[in-house]
Amino acid sequence: MNLAHDFLAALRTPSLMGQFTPRQWDTVIRLARASDLTARLAVLARQADVWAHIPEGPRRHLRAAELMCERQHVELGYEVKEIGLALSSLGGPVVLLKGAAYVRAGLAAGWGRASSDVDILVPRELLQDAESLLLLKGWTSSSKSAYDQRYYREWMHELPPMTHMKRGTVLDVHHAILPLTARLHPSSAQLLAAALPFDDGTGLLHLQPVDMVLHSATHLVHEGEFEQGLRGLVDLDSLLGEWSAQPGFWAELVARADALGLARPLFHALRQVHRHLGTHMPEEVLADVAALPGARPGRWALWWMDAMWARVLRAHHPMLNDRWTGVAREFMYLRGHWLRMPPGLLLRHLARKGWLGLTRPDASGEASKDSAADQPGQHTQT
Numbered sequence: 354m355n356l357a358h359d360f361l362a363a364l365r366t367p368s369l370m371g372q373f374t375p376r377q378w379d380t381v382i383r384l385a386r387a388s389d390l391t392a393r394l395a396v397l398a399r400q401a402d403v404w405a406h407i408p409e410g411p412r413r414h415l416r417a418a419e420l421m422c423e424r425q426h427v428e429l430g431y432e433v434k435e436i437g438l439a440l441s442s443l444g445g446p447v448v449l450l451k452g453a454a455y456v457r458a459g460l461a462a463g464w465g466r467a468s469s470d471v472d473i474l475v476p477r478e479l480l481q482d483a484e485s486l487l488l489l490k491g492w493t494s495s496s497k498s499a500y501d502q503r504y505y506r507e508w509m510h511e512l513p514p515m516t517h518m519k520r521g522t523v524l525d526v527h528h529a530i531l532p533l534t535a536r537l538h539p540s541s542a543q544l545l546a547a548a549l550p551f552d553d554g555t556g557l558l559h560l561q562p563v564d565m566v567l568h569s570a571t572h573l574v575h576e577g578e579f580e581q582g583l584r585g586l587v588d589l590d591s592l593l594g595e596w597s598a599q600p601g602f603w604a605e606l607v608a609r610a611d612a613l614g615l616a617r618p619l620f621h622a623l624r625q626v627h628r629h630l631g632t633h634m635p636e637e638v639l640a641d642v643a644a645l646p647g648a649r650p651g652r653w654a655l656w657w658m659d660a661m662w663a664r665v666l667r668a669h670h671p672m673l674n675d676r677w678t679g680v681a682r683e684f685m686y687l688r689g690h691w692l693r694m695p696p697g698l699l700l701r702h703l704a705r706k707g708w709l710g711l712t713r714p715d716a717s718g719e720a721s722k723d724s725a726a727d728q729p730g731q732h733t734q735t
Contacts, residue, residue, distance in 0.1 A: 357667055360384040363394055364587060365631050370394070371403030378411040384668035388583045391418035393465035422465055426456050429468055432522050433457055436471060437555030439490040443483055447557050448474040448548045450527065450568065454559040455588070457551055462591035470523035473557075476545060477528035484512055484526065491518045508534045508694070530568050531575060534694045539571070539613040562596045563609045570622030571615055577689020579665040579682070583629075586666055589622055590630045597634065607641045616648035625662050661685055 359377045363370050373381065385391040395415035398404050407415070433453060440447050449457060452468030475483045492515040494502070505513045510529035516522070529541045548558035560568060569592055573585040596602050610619040620642045626632045627639070643649040650658060664681035667673050 357384065357673055360388075360668060361629065363397070364390070367394075367397035367401035368403055370398050370401065371406035373407075373411075375408055375410065378408060380672070382411050382414050383672070384670055385418075386414075387580075387670040388668045389467050389581055390465075390584055390587060391415060392422035392467065393584075393587065395419040396465035419465065422467055425467060425469055426463075428522075429453060429456055429471070432471055432520070433553075433557065434555055435490070436473065436487075436524065437557050439486055439492075440473075440475075440483060441556055443475065443479055443486060445476045445479045446545045446548055447483075448545060449551075449557050449559050450474055450530075451572065451588075454565070455591075457553065457557075458559050460591070461595050462588045464591075466588070470525065472525040472527060474527045474530070474541065474545065477541065480512065480526070480528050484515075487515055487524065487526070491520075492516065492524055493518055495523070508532060510535075530571060532693045535575070536692055537571075537614050537618070539567075539615055543613065544568075562592075562599070562602070563606045566592050566596070566606060567610055567613060567615050567619060571618040574618035574621045575689060575692050577686040577693075579685060580669045582666045583668055586626050586629055589626045590632045593626070593632055593634065603635060603638045603641075607638065607645070610642065610648075611645050616642060616645035617650075620645075620648040621658065621662070624659075625666060628659075628662075629666055 359369075359373060360381050363373075363381055370381075381394070382391065385394050391414065395418060398407060398415065404412070433449065437447070448454075450472040452463070452466050453471045454460075455463035455466055456468055457463075494513045495516045502513060505511060510532045511525050511527040515524045515526065517524070530539060530544070531537055544560060544564050547561045547564060549561055550556075550558050559565065566589065569585065569589045573582065573589060576582070576585075606619070610616045620639070623632075623634065623639055623642060627634060649655070660677070661681045661684055664675070664678045665685050
């Protein structure tokens with residue numbers, strides 16, 4: 354849409370921000386806030402050396418977001434050290450995921466990246482031990498209902514979110530990158546075996562480059578809520594920009610997607626990051642991914658999915674809505690659940706949530722469509 358053009362232009366070609374009019378900035382700031390990308394724009398403007406050319410009003414908004422993000426990163430550093438200490442005796446790998454990993458590794462994806470909670474990946478056989486060690490250090494489960502506890506522990510790929518009793522920080526402890534009930538089952542053992550250490554003395558690890566890209570792509574494509582979908586695309590664009598020049602990167606990425614069974618999410622993610630952000634990639638890469646078994650949907654399914662992605666991956670602001678936006682969001686919400694659960698479990702789960710919505714609308718957040726139990730890991734920014 355025309356209203357989104359300037360915002361996407363700022364993300365794709367930051368130097369253009371030096372030419373924006375106050376009216377253009379009004380739209381850009383609104384959309385950046387809705388996408389949680391305001392601090393990112395501030396960083397990009399400085400890197401493009403156009404900061405001084407931005408009018409004072411929008412510059413204040415950008416600077417405020419930048420300062421808040423910088424504070425989050427300082428707090429994140431402290432939290433990561435505490436997690437490393439708490440799990441130092443676990444006896445197995447502890448891998449930082451998503452925003453925390455981007456920031457701590459100093460990657461471009463971490464520039465201006467809000468990350469107020471932490472996600473980690475541990476071996477499933479050490480999940481109980483990890484939970485016990487964290488409980489001893491003040492983290493406690495934030496999901497109180499018996500159903501939510503069962504939902505996470507029997508069906509999902511993580512423990513119920515843990516909150517520190519004193520600091521109020523949130524920690525998601527994963528044993529896989531997709532739920533146990535999902536249709537795809539990438540090997541956590543392979544991801545953990547290839548993880549690389551940080552150089553910060555915490556003893557924590559991060560995914561190797563191709564695995565970090567695949568996790569970003571899978572997280573984006575398998576979500577059911579897309580309020581931060583555009584930020585997910587920006588993450589992926591940054592990760593690809595970081596490593597795509599390395600010899601053999603693209604071939605390794607395609608081979609790894611095949612080995613982990615993640616060809617379909619990689620196909621969709623690469624297609625959409627190129628369509629929305631113009632991410633550069635060799636022409637043969639998407640064809641190579643599409644040639645993998647199960648990667649490319651049929652012609653009409655692809656047409657439909659492109660139409661849905663076009664609406665859910667734009668900034669979530671009323672000024673960008675059209676007559677199909679609501680349909681797209683509901684469809685993708687149901688699709689996300691469909692990818693995560695078999696039909697019987699999905700029907701029971703949605704029926705329960707629907708019933709709670711009618712009978713107990715204030716029941717500790719359970720009835721909310723974006724509750725922690727309904728969309729694991731989406732309770733805070735990651």
